[in-house]
Amino acid sequence: MTSQPVRFAAVGLDHAHIFGQIAGLLDAGCELVGLATDDPDASVAKQVREKYPDARVFDNPGDLIEADGIDLITTAAVPDRRGPIAVQAMQAGKDVVTDKPGCISLDQLEEIKKTVAETGRFWSVTFSERFGVKCVTKAGELVRQGRIGKVVQTLGLGPHRIGDRAHLAGGAGRPEWFYDKSRYGGILADIASHQIDQFLWFTGSTQGEVVSSTVGNFANPDTPGLQDFGEILLRSESAQGYIRVDWYTPQGLPTWGDGRLMILGTEGYIEMRKYVDIAGRDGGNHLFLVDQEGTQYVDSSDVELSYYADVVNDVRNRTETAAPQEHTFETMRLALVAQQNATLRGAAQ
Known part of the structure; x- marks a missing residue:
């Protein structure tokens, strides 16, 4: 090498x-x-x-x-x-x-x-909400260990805040393309691709189906190109999934969004509050496990994130360790199908 x-x-x-x-x-x-x-x-x-x-x-x-x-x-x-x-x-x-x-x-x-x-x-x-979040990596370890039995459903919530300074790199406001669906692709293609990735990964599904999808604009009628709400119902041969994404995070939350993921298994469940535990522990990466033995808060601080190291390995060795290529294709296919077939609500275009 x-x-x-x-x-x-x-x-x-x-x-x-x-x-x-x-x-x-x-x-x-x-x-x-x-x-x-x-x-x-x-x-x-x-x-x-x-x-x-x-x-x-x-x-x-x-x-x-x-x-x-x-x-x-x-x-x-x-x-x-x-x-x-x-x-x-x-x-x-x-x-x-x-x-x-x-x-x-x-x-x-x-x-x-x-x-x-x-x-x-x-x-x-x-898909940084999986590759870059320690508690999600930890949850994957627990699922693979069989701690909650067979995974039958994921529930992913991806709220965002329009005026978040970090996403704007200190800019004065969102650029024009942010309000142009033909440029950003729509809320489901964009944000919800994270939750679709997690659905496929946690349920072990190689393929999925969009049962229904909806997008709306309920709070920003002056910019109808912005879709500020979206939801998807998914299923595969072995599991179901529900996704909700939005641009409604209030200023009172100390971060850009209360991203949450719940994994339901036949013998327990896991909940993650990725970025904030409201009125609770400081910081992010909060993981709660409930199984037949009781309830547990799982520390994820020592988890190593491997995505970029895996990318380097894949460049050098022509492997697919960061993410299987077919998984990436299927994640984006589902996101785009959900977006294309979504019911429009409110002022959404």
């Missing part, structure tokens, strides 16, 4: 998730060799350049994608650009790590699947 670091470039600096992607790859021993984006004046793009002043800045994203000596492209571009960036990168011989949603239409997904098959490159979507 080569001892040379995996060399990567960040193409598309529109969402603050790019900070975590770059930091994760650097922590895994990778080398950042270039930056490029469609909108260099975006708040996120400015801060990325300030944070990594030694990285070469390319004026044209396509030139950086085609440049020699790069193994991996990571992107948090405006969602409608993520699919085309990924396809070009794979055709140029690079693997891809993209923010969610990895694409915004079933046509884009088919193009990505075709490109993966033709090039042998991989397309990994960073």
